[in-house]
Amino acid sequence: MTRPHLRPHTGYDRSTEPLSRPTTDLLPEIFATLFADADKYREQGSRAEQELKRLAEPARDTEAKQADDQAAAAAVRDGNPAPARIHEAQLVTDREQAIRNMAAYPGIIADTTNAIHEARAELREHPDHGKETAKIKAKLKTDLEKAQATYQAFLESEARDAWIETATPMRPLRNLVNPADIVHDLERGYITDQTAGTTVLANLHTALTREN
Structure with a gap:
């Protein structure tokens, strides 16, 4: 599912069309x-x-x-x-x-x-409008902050193993975005089409599944 724009809409209004509206x-x-x-x-x-x-x-x-x-x-x-x-x-x-x-x-x-x-x-x-999103956003931020520490530990452990195995200089091997980028996006107030945060999960998948 593509992340929707949260910026104000301008131009022709397609918001009620099937591909632009919520299910x-x-x-x-x-x-x-x-x-x-x-x-x-x-x-x-x-x-x-x-x-x-x-x-x-x-x-x-x-x-x-x-x-x-x-x-x-x-x-x-x-x-x-x-x-x-x-x-x-x-x-x-x-x-x-x-x-x-x-x-x-x-x-x-x-x-x-x-x-x-x-x-x-x-x-x-409606008085409840936005409350569910705010609740989920708070949980997501907490989860991502935890994931950031785990992700950093993974990079350091991977770099240590590479140094032991091949004498690769001791630095993180993967130049990837990380969970902290999503936290940054959440705090900006809007999500653009493509940011570091919106691609982090794909990058994490690459990091965890790539053999070399």
Whole structure:
């Protein structure tokens, strides 16, 4: 799971889209319904846009003209008056309807996303908001401070073994970030995309699994 941005968001608001929002198991039940509505109307809006583009293609005019020409030819060949050019007329009607449909979706989608933001605002005002995170953060800091001492002992022991085995100069062999870097990140107030702290666990895994 990628560490989310904690910096203020700027630009186009994607916070309610599936890849940018929390999963529903992390939120009150109401969000499942709100997310479902937002996703449904986005999908419908996308289909409406695709249909409008399809109807706007010049090929549709050619198809409608050919259909009306063929109907006229068949009628006259049978001794009947040429019928009204219903295919061309229907294409005009379909295009106008598609434009009206498309125009409705921005407002519908805005309403659904506003409902999500309003629910978020209620959560922000809840007296327990942030308490769980603060509790976990305090525990994480304590755990990492303990891990820092263990990690430093590991580096020193590894360096000692290397000196005994190969006369390698006595210094830590691995130039890696360490648990203290995560503590530093926690105290900064925000996490950027890539910091020493966000990569420490991967580096620790490398240190403990690399054979040489």
